[in-house]
Amino acid sequence: MASINELSVAALEARLAELQTEYNAFCEKGLHLDMSRGKPGADLLKLAPGLLDCVNEQSGYLAENGFDTRNYGILDGIPEAKKLFADIFGVSPDNVIVGGSSSLNLMFDYIATAYAKGICGNEPWVKQGACKFLCPVPGYDRHFAVTEYFGLEMINVPLKDGGPDMDLVEDLVKDPLVKGMWCVPMYANPTGLTYTDETVRRLAALKPAAADFRLMWDNAYCLHHLSDDQDTLLNIFDAAKEVNNEDIVVSFTSTSKVSFPGSGVAAIAASANNIADIKKRMTVQTIGFDKINMLRHVRYFKNLDGIKAQMKLRADVLRPKFETVLRLLNERLGGKDVAAWTNPRGGYFISVDLCDGCATRVATLMKDAGVVITGAGATFPYHKDPRDRNLRLAPSYPPVEELELSATLFCICAEMAAIEKKLGK
Amino acid sequence: MASINELSVAALEARLAELQTEYNAFCEKGLHLDMSRGKPGADLLKLAPGLLDCVNEQSGYLAENGFDTRNYGILDGIPEAKKLFADIFGVSPDNVIVGGSSSLNLMFDYIATAYAKGICGNEPWVKQGACKFLCPVPGYDRHFAVTEYFGLEMINVPLKDGGPDMDLVEDLVKDPLVKGMWCVPMYANPTGLTYTDETVRRLAALKPAAADFRLMWDNAYCLHHLSDDQDTLLNIFDAAKEVNNEDIVVSFTSTSKVSFPGSGVAAIAASANNIADIKKRMTVQTIGFDKINMLRHVRYFKNLDGIKAQMKLRADVLRPKFETVLRLLNERLGGKDVAAWTNPRGGYFISVDLCDGCATRVATLMKDAGVVITGAGATFPYHKDPRDRNLRLAPSYPPVEELELSATLFCICAEMAAIEKKLGK
Numbered sequence: 001m002a003s004i005n006e007l008s009v010a011a012l013e014a015r016l017a018e019l020q021t022e023y024n025a026f027c028e029k030g031l032h033l034d035m036s037r038g039k040p041g042a043d044l045l046k047l048a049p050g051l052l053d054c055v056n057e058q059s060g061y062l063a064e065n066g067f068d069t070r071n072y073g074i075l076d077g078i079p080e081a082k083k084l085f086a087d088i089f090g091v092s093p094d095n096v097i098v099g100g101s102s103s104l105n106l107m108f109d110y111i112a113t114a115y116a117k118g119i120c121g122n123e124p125w126v127k128q129g130a131c132k133f134l135c136p137v138p139g140y141d142r143h144f145a146v147t148e149y150f151g152l153e154m155i156n157v158p159l160k161d162g163g164p165d166m167d168l169v170e171d172l173v174k175d176p177l178v179k180g181m182w183c184v185p186m187y188a189n190p191t192g193l194t195y196t197d198e199t200v201r202r203l204a205a206l207k208p209a210a211a212d213f214r215l216m217w218d219n220a221y222c223l224h225h226l227s228d229d230q231d232t233l234l235n236i237f238d239a240a241k242e243v244n245n246e247d248i249v250v251s252f253t254s255t256s257k258v259s260f261p262g263s264g265v266a267a268i269a270a271s272a273n274n275i276a277d278i279k280k281r282m283t284v285q286t287i288g289f290d291k292i293n294m295l296r297h298v299r300y301f302k303n304l305d306g307i308k309a310q311m312k313l314r315a316d317v318l319r320p321k322f323e324t325v326l327r328l329l330n331e332r333l334g335g336k337d338v339a340a341w342t343n344p345r346g347g348y349f350i351s352v353d354l355c356d357g358c359a360t361r362v363a364t365l366m367k368d369a370g371v372v373i374t375g376a377g378a379t380f381p382y383h384k385d386p387r388d389r390n391l392r393l394a395p396s397y398p399p400v401e402e403l404e405l406s407a408t409l410f411c412i413c414a415e416m417a418a419i420e421k422k423l424g425k
Numbered sequence: 426m427a428s429i430n431e432l433s434v435a436a437l438e439a440r441l442a443e444l445q446t447e448y449n450a451f452c453e454k455g456l457h458l459d460m461s462r463g464k465p466g467a468d469l470l471k472l473a474p475g476l477l478d479c480v481n482e483q484s485g486y487l488a489e490n491g492f493d494t495r496n497y498g499i500l501d502g503i504p505e506a507k508k509l510f511a512d513i514f515g516v517s518p519d520n521v522i523v524g525g526s527s528s529l530n531l532m533f534d535y536i537a538t539a540y541a542k543g544i545c546g547n548e549p550w551v552k553q554g555a556c557k558f559l560c561p562v563p564g565y566d567r568h569f570a571v572t573e574y575f576g577l578e579m580i581n582v583p584l585k586d587g588g589p590d591m592d593l594v595e596d597l598v599k600d601p602l603v604k605g606m607w608c609v610p611m612y613a614n615p616t617g618l619t620y621t622d623e624t625v626r627r628l629a630a631l632k633p634a635a636a637d638f639r640l641m642w643d644n645a646y647c648l649h650h651l652s653d654d655q656d657t658l659l660n661i662f663d664a665a666k667e668v669n670n671e672d673i674v675v676s677f678t679s680t681s682k683v684s685f686p687g688s689g690v691a692a693i694a695a696s697a698n699n700i701a702d703i704k705k706r707m708t709v710q711t712i713g714f715d716k717i718n719m720l721r722h723v724r725y726f727k728n729l730d731g732i733k734a735q736m737k738l739r740a741d742v743l744r745p746k747f748e749t750v751l752r753l754l755n756e757r758l759g760g761k762d763v764a765a766w767t768n769p770r771g772g773y774f775i776s777v778d779l780c781d782g783c784a785t786r787v788a789t790l791m792k793d794a795g796v797v798i799t800g801a802g803a804t805f806p807y808h809k810d811p812r813d814r815n816l817r818l819a820p821s822y823p824p825v826e827e828l829e830l831s832a833t834l835f836c837i838c839a840e841m842a843a844i845e846k847k848l849g850k
Contacts, residue, residue, distance in 0.1 A: 039497045052481045057474050070685040072464045100525050105711040116541040116551065126551055149709045260495040263717040284574045286530040292688040
């Protein structure tokens with residue numbers, strides 16, 4: 001298809017009129033659709049049917065160390081759950097803490113501790129002055145909300161093909177007030193891209209001026225391939241060990257998109273120093289996390305292979321959803337210079353860069369036609385996309401028929417907005 | 426029996442020798458017993474056998490509002506869980522947030538927020554100077570650990586028969602740096618006593634100098650009667666409403682000792698202002714708590730009456746344990762002026778005041794004979810019991826036969842320590 005940059009004003013006006021007609025037809029459908037949330041659809045939730053029956057009177061409540069999971073005790077997780085997450089993270093069980101159901105909560109607590117109490121013997125950030133945090137963009141709005149909540153100044157770091165712009169990162173960490181960086185290193189939210197080995201090595205080898213600088217390594221999608229054509233991520237703990245820099249990273253993951261969001265199990269992996277430091281706080285913070293739910297998960301999935309088999313079932317449901325959206329983007333926008341989008345091999349999102357200044361307009365057009373998408377700006381700190389061009393599409397929740405409609409509408413709106421812009425409307 | 430104050434030195438020496446013989450015999454048994462933790466025994470854990478089977482493929486996953494509890498969404502709890510806790514607290518469901526499995530974690534988060542971010546628009550405590558917290562003593566070590574963690578200066582407030590010394594409290598809250606007070610108002614940990622209506626009214630009517638002063642109302646034992654002979658606690662929310670002072674209190678409870686410790690459900694009750702303030706933080710902090718576990722609990726217990734029926738079953742198991750310890754205390758120490766103890770109608774503990782300076786000695790004697798009890802000083806801030814006399818006995822975990830042994834040994838040790846003290850040894 002022709003690039004809009006090659007069309008005459010008259011041709012653009014004509015095309016806009018066509019699109020407007022198509023758009024109006026959509027508005028008349030009275031749609032109420034949602035492509036905003038990275039949440040599993042009903043078709044995904046039903047893929048672990050026996051999970052909730054794994055712990056009861058018949059099967060018993062004992063962890064493998066003989067501990068009754070129904071009682072108080074064990075702060076950092078039952079041994080078999082630590083082992084399972086250790087295998088997921090690629091670390092030793094000693095480097096794992098198994099938590100409650102929300103990895104975001106574990107991340108919030110980590111930042112909250114660094115802010116209010118200090119980590120590993122360092123001064124609390126609240127007492128160190130105006131601390132800053134590096135935010136690869138586009139990124140995950142919930143990460144940005146946590147650092148914004150604690151008043152940390154967020155610095156945008158552009159994502160390149162291989163991950164964050166490392167020259168910039170290496171320069172920024174010379175500032176002792178730069179305290180950390182959010183990373184979704186695999187199938188990133190929202191781009192779906194995976195950091196290259198070189199990026200991981202450079203991150204693992206960072207020598208920040210701040211002793212309490214931490215990579216917040218949110219490996220939420222480490223198992224979330226869409227097919228057998230998979231990305232691989234270098235193990236950052238191995239890379240950090242090679243350069244004697246193991247304290248620089250704290251990693252998080254959860255089974256939110258393996259079993260059930262909100263009722264899964266979340267975990268932390270970190271160096272011995274960081275684990276000991278986190279446990280010191282946890283001893284005061286809680287009487288411990290839900291060990292019955294840990295036992296349930298281990299009994300159902302058994303081991304890493306069991307989890308991988310589950311992820312294959314889920315990929316079979318997710319793949320057609322991604323394919324639907326990507327097909328429509330290609331068919332309707334390919335070659336038009338109206339948008340660029342990612343083609344992820346895993347994760348939960350497709351990231352679309354529209355023409356500059358078009359994201360807010362497209363989100364509004366969509367909303368007016370009855371389809372909610374993640375708001376413009378959401379993928380940037382302070383909800384400020386400097387070019388107002390990025391939108392995140394989340395194909396996981398709606399059924400394929402709905403995605404056909406939503407994605408078609410999205411393409412119409414994207415082209416409309418680009419032409420409007422071009423015409424100075 | 427004769428008071429040790431009426432015995433001659435020779436009689437005391439003779440009695441001490443007898444006790445030493447008894448004590449030595451205990452040591453030779455090679456005991457490994459534990460009367461330290463307020464945790465349910467195996468006999469209590471088996472009282473909710475079907476709870477974990479309440480939510481599965483057969484029964485379905487939908488909350489009463491049609492929401493699939495297996496997915497993201499609903500920050501403050503499913504409606505039926507809010508209703509159940511509202512009935513427990515005696516408030517409206519709008520005044521309830523249902524959390525994860527640990528009420529201690531909810532309390533920690535509340536204090537952490539007040540410290541680092543400020544509550545209800547007030548300056549964070551960390552920026553207000555050396556803040557202080559009132560601690561009724563003896564009290565719960567985990568409360569004290571939270572306030573100590575955040576560097577709040579803890580001020581002891583003696584517990585009288587009707588609750589904390591209110592004249593003292595009313596005086597102390599004139600200091601704008603006094604920011605709150607820990608309260609276990611019913612069947613308190615460790616005394617087992619319940620605040621009188623007058624105490625609750627005076628607390629509800631407090632006019633502290635600090636706008637961000639809060640009563641941390643840990644109603645952990647609100648349903649935990651030992652028999653039909655029950656204490657009643659005035660509803661502090663009603664009392665506060667009468668004097669237009671509803672923001673002064675934030676209340677917490679959990680099913681840790683109703684269903685399963687660590688795998689139960691915890692909740693907060695508070696005024697509309699406080700609830701809105703807490704939710705603002707929670708929006709950033711977590712993707713939400715385990716709704717499947719909430720649903721499980723509501724389906725199993727159904728309503729407040731269901732919970733009360735469960736607590737009756739538990740009382741039947743707990744009562745003989747308490748009776749065993751109290752009988753031995755009476756039989757072996759009654760009239761000797763060696764110790765005074767509480768005779769609670771609910772809760773999980775018996776509090777013993779030994780002769781001054783004897784608590785550490787008794788805990789050591791017990792430990793040397795193979796029986797762990799809660800450490801001396803644990804019931805006071807900074808682990809400093811100014812008179813070194815209070816010990817907490819926890820009869821819930823061991824079976825009755827073990828309690829016979831442990832409590833007998835305790836009585837021997839208490840009398841030994843008192844006589845040693847008297848003799849200046």
